[in-house]
Every structure is written in C-alpha cells, then in structure tokens.
Amino acid sequence: MKYLKALILSSALLSFSANALLEVNIIKSKEELFPVVIAPFEVIGDAQQGAEIANIIRDNLNRSGQFNALSTNELVTNQIDFNFWQEHKKDAVIFGKIEQVSSKVFNVYIYIYDVFSEKSLYAKKIAVHNSGIRRIAHYLSDRIYYVLLGQKGSFDTRLSYVAVSENKKGNRTYRLQISDSDGYNPQTVVKSSHPILSPVWSPDQNKLAYVSFKNNRSEVFVIYPFLKIKSIKLPKFDGIASSPSWHPDGENIALTISKKGNKDIYLYNLKTKELKRLTTNTAIDTEANFSPDGKSIAFTSNRTGQVQIYIKNLKTGKISRATFKGTYNAKPVFSPDGKELALIHRVGKDYRLALLNIATRDLTIMTQNKSDESPYFSPNGGMIIFATNRDNKGILSIISLHNNQIVELTQKDGVIREPSWSNYSN
C-alpha cells in the first residue's frame, strides 16, 4: 500500500516551475496515456546532482501528452514486484542509478522493464559530465519514448522565441531567446530596442534566421547562437525583407521581399548568393514554409481578396490553393511527414490554431483561443508550439496532437511569442 500513496501524491504535482524565467503549466491530460513508473535514481557516492535526471525524464514524458509518468517513494531495484505493478495498471517500470566516477564525472545506469512480459526492454550505462546532466536526461527521455512507443521523441531539442518587456517609461526591449525543449536554460541571443520577429532554426540547428527592425526597416539576419563567429550578412535587398524559412538543404532560405512594393517570395542561396523569384503575383505573398522534402512551399496570399494558403510545387511551378474553409487562413507550416499543415484560421472574430490534411482538405480547429499565432511542429510531429494570449498576456502554448493536452510556457515579466522548434541534435 505504501506505493499507492506515493502514486497519488505525485500525480497532484503535474504543475511545476522551471527556473526563474519560464514557468511551465500543464492544463489538461488524462486521456489515452501510457502509464509508467519512473522511480527515483539510486545515488552512489557524492552524485546528488544526478538525482535530478529522473525528475527531468518524468516531467518530459508527462509534458508530451503520451504518458502518465509517476514516481515512487522507494527505490526500485532489480527485484521488481511485477504483480504489484500489474495490479496498479502500470505498463512499464523505469529505474536507474548515478555513480560518482570523479569530481565531475558520473556514470548513469538506466533500465526499462515491461510489466506484463516481465522482460527487460532497455538497459544502458552512460558516462556524463557534470554540465551535461539536463542534456543526458533529455537524451534518455527520447530513448524511453522510442522504446515504449516506437516513435522518436522531441526532448533533446531546443526552442527559440521572442521575449518583449516594457520599462516604466513604456520603452520596449526585444530579446531573441533560446532554451531547452522544456523551457529550461533560457539564454538571450539578441537584445534590441527594435522589434524582432520570425526566428527559425536552420536544419543543422546551429544557425537562426530572424527578422529585425534595427535599421528601421524589416531585414533578415542569420546568426550562430552557439559560436563566436560572425553572423552571415545577407545583401541589402531592393525592398524590405521578412519571413525567412530554411530549405531542408540548409543552404537556401525562402524570404518575402517587397520589390517596388510587390511582396513576393524569393529563394536566396547563402553559398552562391543567388536570388531566385518563386512567386510573381501582385497581391501579398508571404509566410513561406518548405515541405520536408524541399520540393514545395506553402505560403499565405491575398490574391483572391481573401487571405488563404497556397502550395507551390517547385518542380512543375504549379500553384494550388490549399485552404477552402473560412475567409482567413495564414502562416502555414508543414508537419514533419509533409501530410498536414498547421495554420492560423479565423473563426468569427477569433484566430485559432488549426490542422489541415492537405490531401483530404479536412480542417480541424485545435483550440478555443482568441488570438493564436506562429505555429511550429516539434521535430517528431507529436506536438505543435504556438503563441497565444492568456489573461491579456502573450504566452507560448504546446499542444499534444495525441490527446490535445496543453502545456503553457509563461514568463513572469513581459510577454513571449514567435516560437520555433529546432530539429534533432546531431
């Protein structure tokens, strides 16, 4: 019975605070969750910092919307009481230990057991440096996700977003931020008194393209957030530039450039420095996004007088309309399998995240919010991060496509918006 008590206690603790900057709150869950137990890791020697690994993994799995991951108040060892876990309807048991090797190096052991077959699914020993504890916890979360669900996780990845704060005089400060996928380790990459928008990770995730008004007009910049090397300077285009989207080859960027006032989508090659025009309509064409295979772009256009989404096949040059429901559909992004688009759809006076099946044209509205913006898929396609308002404050919201569970990221001071999700680490 002592186990059961522990289970109830920890299930009440789904809401927790990240570090000082981002707060994380899970608002719905329960449906179709994979029940697992992740016991506290045994600590051998002076390795207390490593005890955090089990908590990080548990939080990760709970945020994904796929799992109900609970803790125990006692260590689980190799003598597993499978009958007990079967009775309490847990499908898997995960436990491990941290062992000090030197002052800064630990060995981490992790074991995953299937409760019904009573077999080991996974066992691993990894040496970890002091500074890599969170990273290894994210890596192990991805392993567990794959072992239990047969799909890749999106934990060992990063987010980027824009934070805006205002001082007493009403002056705004804009920060281009990056963080781990769980909102931890927020770091400022660019700070400016001018607006920043549309940051997006390069496919190799060592660069960020974004739009800045630092020269009093919108321009696209490419920076290396982790390396002390000079940012890539894009030429001063003949007209304002915005809305960057990386081609999967990492060498080309689609941009909106307004030449003589006509906003069209262009392809800029970072190596050859060639600029190629992709759309020519006199209406607004913007918000381009590459399909995962790089063979087509989805974009927003008001060419019919309504704001709708179109897909251009870059090989045949054919442009076809993708959205037919409603009078405002914008900011499309392809799902990692290329079959769906996440977009912003107007319902009455509200702008909501919606999911479009490109082949069937079925449109599913995903939220009841008033002002959703800037959707972006997690690299495994299991979640979408987007910006929205809660109590008149800009926050980031992550929705699980498995059961619509929502995780909210908020910043105590100021608003956060314009999220994008990196690809997997190499």
Add this chain to the structure above:
Amino acid sequence: MSKKLLLITGVIFLSSCATTNIQELGDKFLDLINPSDSPAEVADLSEQVLVLSAESGGFTEEELETLSNDELIELAIEKGLGDILVLDADGNLQNRDEVIKALVESDESGGFTEEELEVLSNDELIEIAKEKGLEGILLLDSDGNLQNRDQVIKTLVESESLMESATQELKSLSDDALIEIAQTKGMEDEIILDDDGNLQNRDELIKALVEGAAETKAAVLVLESSGIPSTLYFAYDDTEIDEAATRVIIEHANFMQNNRSVRLRLEGHADERGTREYNLALGENRSLSVKEVLGLYNLEDRVVVVSYGEEQPVAIEHNEEAWEKNRRVEFVYY
C-alpha cells in the same frame, strides 16, 4: 488609380461650393497642379531667415578673445554660466579658455529657456518666432496682437531643445553614419570626401544636417499647428484611402511642395489580429496606398515607406477601440 482621381475631382467640386476651409483646400490643390511661382518664393524667404538668425547670434571666439577677464566673468554670469567659473582667492579667472569655449557653445546652441521667453514682450516673441521660421504658428488678431503667447513660448522652447539634442546625437556618430544620413536626406552635395573616401568636412556636414533638421522641424511645427492630421486610419485588412483621407494627403502634398527640403517617411501599421508576417505586408501596403496618392504630385522621390506590422501598437488593449487606433499610417517628416 482611376478611382483615386475621381475622389480628387470630388474635392475640387466640393471646394467650389462649400465653406471657406474647403475653399482654401481647393486653392491649395490648384497651386499643386501648377507648382510654379509661390513655392519658390517661400524657399527664398526661408534662406533669408537662416542668414538673419546666424547674424543675430552672439559671440565668435575671436570677439571673446578681445575681452578682459572681468568682462568674461560678467558675461558668463549673465548667460547663466556662473557655475563653470574657476576663480582664485583674489577673484582672478583661472580657466579663461574654458569659459570662452563654453560661451561660444552656448551661443551656438542659441537656446531660450522658458523663463527667458516669459519676460519678453509679445512683439519680441513674434520677432523671434519669425527669425526661427515659425511664423506659421503665430495666431494674430486683426490689429496684429498675439493671441497664443503660451503656445508660441512652448514651441520655441521645444524646437530649441530638439536642435540641441540633434547636434549632440550627430556628434556621437561615425563619419560613415553621418554620410549615410546625409545621403538619405538628399544632401549628397554637402559631402566632401578625399580620394580614400574619408569625410573631409565633418563639422560642416553636422551643421548642415542640423540646419536642415531645424528647417524641417520648423515647417512641421507650422503644419502641426494648422490642425492637419499626421495619422490616417484604415478598416480591418484594408488599404483603401477614402475621400476624407485623400483630402488629408493632399494637404500633406501641398506642404511638401511648399517645403522643398522636407522628406517624408510613411510608417504603416496593423492591428494585432491575424499573423505577424501578413500584418507586416499589410502595413506596407497601407503606406504604399498613401504614397500612390502623393505620386500624383510627383513626390515619390521624397517619400519612403516602411512597415512595422503589428509590432508598434499605440493602444495595447485587445478590443475594437484599440485596433482602430493601431490600423494606421503615420506621416513622419525628416
């Protein structure tokens, strides 16, 4: 395009049969069709004003050098610069050069404080306003008596402090930055470079830029006091210029014709609804609609458009009232 021409024809028609204000508007509009003699006269006048104000300025370094220490002390106290005087135990001036420099600079800034202006008579105020090219803000009755003394004082103080801060800002910039600013203002002729492309006349260029800015500022203050709106508002997801807006744009076109040195930046904005990048495009299209009308008066070369999309709202609430205020194009002269 034909729609907009029709709207303007509508304004002419109105002007022939409606109130005085509209009549005036019509007259100005007719001036614009033949932008011939009167604007040129205005330009000449403003040049004279500049010469006048330069002459009315006080001391050159040479003049001050001829003064005795005691005279310098007296002058510094008179100018409110008593703080900088360093005297020995016998009352002898210890920092003559520094005081001269401060006096020259205080004259260059030519500033008036509110207190200084308050003690002047109405006629003296009128004189100063005219010197500064601000006669447009003077409100006189039929006998020539000043009706808006407080506003004139306020405007004079503001324009002075703006010039001072403009000078300080320009002095802090690199040569390259100065050259770029001069180029955007169409002042290429004022830039002197050596064979290596280095700026040869930094101080003169700063002076020319400040003078240009002073002229523009004076003209804009006159425009503002005339009650012509400097912001136009738009309907949701719309870039159309209606008849009332067309009239406002014509007033601005008229202003630009009469003030040949001013340049205009049209800053387009959108409300927060919809996606950010689409709104960035929409804001630019709003600016472009305004520019298109100004283009009918061949003013394109002096107009730049920018868009801030939904990034710079003037009202931060999330309701219809705030959205109406944020869907706008602002006229910013520089």
